[in-house]
Amino acid sequence: MTRKRGQFRYFPLYTLAVVVAFLILFPAIFAVLTSFKPIREIFVYPPTMLPHTWTVKPYISVFSQEKYLHYFFNGYFISICSTFLCVILGSLAGYGLSRFKLPAKRTLMLAILAMQMFPGAVLMIPYFNLSRQLGLYNTYLALVMIDTVFALPLVIWLLKSYFDSIPVSIEEAALIDGCSQAKVLLLVVAPLARAGVIGTGMLAFIRAWNEFLFALILTKGPERAPITVGLAELFGQYSINWNGIMAITTLAVLPLLIVFIFVQRYVISGIMSGGVK
């Protein structure tokens, strides 16, 4: 009896949460539903929410266009490379900042924090010009480097605070037992830092996967451009095939969503700990 009343007490809370979540996620829900509609249901007015007949044709048509396969592949390739680079450089720097006495460490930490909000778009002209001079225009390398550099300050900052939370005494014990410094890093520190690395790596991946401006100005055509560029050029072509466009959009977010569901708690705890500090 009391149990039932206890549950009823939280009814307004759940209702409110469901309504808020529905309103916030409505565009995404609508997009997914639209992607399963046949073309004749796209132009009806008033617009409908649910498809009358469900179809996967829009998805098949995406995969039959070579252009989009390029965009998707480029997006994955650039983001994965950039994530690895970020995690490697970031763990090294984060570990160094956490464990060693360094000259001007405070200033360095503040500089890294300030870089986190660096307005990257200001560098549009030099990036464009330098990439042409160095032969990096329309290459993966240019985008990997730029994606890495803008995620790196956050990655360093978060990993530094993560390493801070791992007690030094564990490493010292291993060193006394005769482990080399390299072994300590690989066999003792790396496994302990796994959760932090996964969380920050995911953040770096999301940033790289969603980067648009530099992909736009440093690539030409679908040969090297990632999916964000492919999505942006669809805008304004609505009246042709919404369902196909929504299918591409869904496909562009789905992989991120699937990985995110598994690593959610690492990402959230990473953001939270970084914010509080």
Add this chain to the structure above:
Amino acid sequence: MLEGYKDKFEWRGILFIAPAIIFLFLVVIYPLFKVFQYSFQEYSPHHSFVFAGLKQYQSLFSNELFWISIKNTFIFTIGTIVLDLALAWGIALLLNVKWPNLKARNFFRGALLLPFLFSAPASALLWGILYQPLGFLNNIIEQILGTPINFLGDTRYALFSVLWVSVWRNFPLIMILILGGLQSIPPNLYEAAGIDGANRIQRFWHITLPQMRSLMMTIIVIDFATTFIHFDLVWTMTKGGPLRSTYLISFFLYQRGMQAFKFGYASAIGVITALIISACVGAYIFIYSKRMEARA
């Protein structure tokens, strides 16, 4: 013992941080130096860069479009921050009340974080469909107001329509940061206040807000610096139109640099934008710390 370990490997510490620092230096600091240099030059395809003194800055300040962009950018930025904070606070407080089931709360927390996963072009497409003249939103609006709204085609609504998409993408991260802040407030502060007979509103006003102050400053500064230079949504959704009503400073920079190939002029826009951001952030932090001192 702890200090001993830290002293012993001091020189190795430099080796650990060097790759990242060198990388940041080459890919950010050097181009930053370049943008300063370009801004005092004139670019032409035949002569490359020639020194031009303050010419670019002079013509920039006398350009009406520059001032329009600045005005739009401030409206866009401040509007985004205000709505971001309102939405993020509201939802963070909802997630921070006592939930009977922690799994349910974590599910909602994850679900509400989803817009953060959408890239700007993807969000532009999602909202673009809803904003259509004969789209879903207009169907509702027509039933309420009688006339549809041309979200992206009307100079009165275009900037706000783009701004709303920016808020939709921005607020989840801020919500998580606020939630983290709320959860790190020591519960004994609330208990003590409860014993003293403080009600909910008093507790919020005298405990929650003061405890959250420095986090709020960080959030506002980061949100300001990133939104002020935001480019992706405007490029995708409106291209500065209709009638320049969504011309933001970043779009102006892109248009002059990447479409008109006026590299010197565009660099001057970049330098001025960076200076405006630094000045606003600096002034905000200065005023904030002065007020904190006055309080202490």
